[in-house]
Amino acid sequence: MNDSTRIRIRPGVARVERYTTENVPYVAELGGVPVGALVLDSGPSPQMPIAPAGEPERYVRLLVSDRRYAGRGVGAALLDHAAEETRRAGVGLLRVDCWAGGGGELVAFYERNGFAPTERFVDGDWPGQVLALRVG
Numbered sequence: 001m002n003d004s005t006r007i008r009i010r011p012g013v014a015r016v017e018r019y020t021t022e023n024v025p026y027v028a029e030l031g032g033v034p035v036g037a038l039v040l041d042s043g044p045s046p047q048m049p050i051a052p053a054g055e056p057e058r059y060v061r062l063l064v065s066d067r068r069y070a071g072r073g074v075g076a077a078l079l080d081h082a083a084e085e086t087r088r089a090g091v092g093l094l095r096v097d098c099w100a101g102g103g104g105e106l107v108a109f110y111e112r113n114g115f116a117p118t119e120r121f122v123d124g125d126w127p128g129q130v131l132a133l134r135v136g
Contacts, residue, residue, distance in 0.1 A: 019062060026081055028065070028074050036065035036074040040082055044097060049121050050130055053093055058086040060096035079113045087135045097121075100129035107131070 019025055019039045028036035039062035044050040060082055065074040086094045098106045100120060107117060107129045115131035122128065 023061065025062075026078065026085075028078050030069060030072065030074070034066075035069045035072075036063075036078050038063050038078040038082055040085060044095070044130075048097065048128070049123055050097055050119075050128075053095060053132075055093060056091045057093040057095055058082065058089065058091050060094070063096070075109065076113055079110075083114075083133060083135045092134060092136055094133045094135055095130060097128050097130045100127045 023039050023041050026038040026040075027034050028038070038060065041059045041061040043052045043057060043059050045061065060079070063075060063078055065078070083094055086092075094115075095118075096110060096115065098110060100107050110131045111117070113133075115133045117129055118132050119130045120128065121130065
């Protein structure tokens with residue numbers, strides 16, 4: 001395996017620490033087994049070329065699910081929880097950004113869950129899409 005095909009694992013300690021101290025992480029469980037996680041923040045990552053909304057918002061900074069449980073509604077349940085937490089905080093806007101490449105499957109996932117595409121962006125060679133959901 002040469003350097004261009006080797007998978008590189010980099011420490012993410014600072015990011016994980018920030019997610020668990022500055023934000024509240026939520027873990028989805030199915031039968032007592034962790035199957036997904038969600039982290040909400042008050043805006044987009046400062047490392048991304050995404051402007052703040054210009055109004056109070058909650059932002060999905062992390063949404064992951066165990067692919068072994070694909071099709072079981074893990075991501076949808078976490079997004080429902082994110083909307084409820086946003087509402088509970090008295091905030092009317094929930095946003096997320098995602099990879100917009102390939103066939104657009106990830107964007108379509110968020111659309112199926114009530115989010116509407118707003119702005120597209122490019123970070124290096126990574127095409128992205130911001131999506132928004134009004135909660136009330």
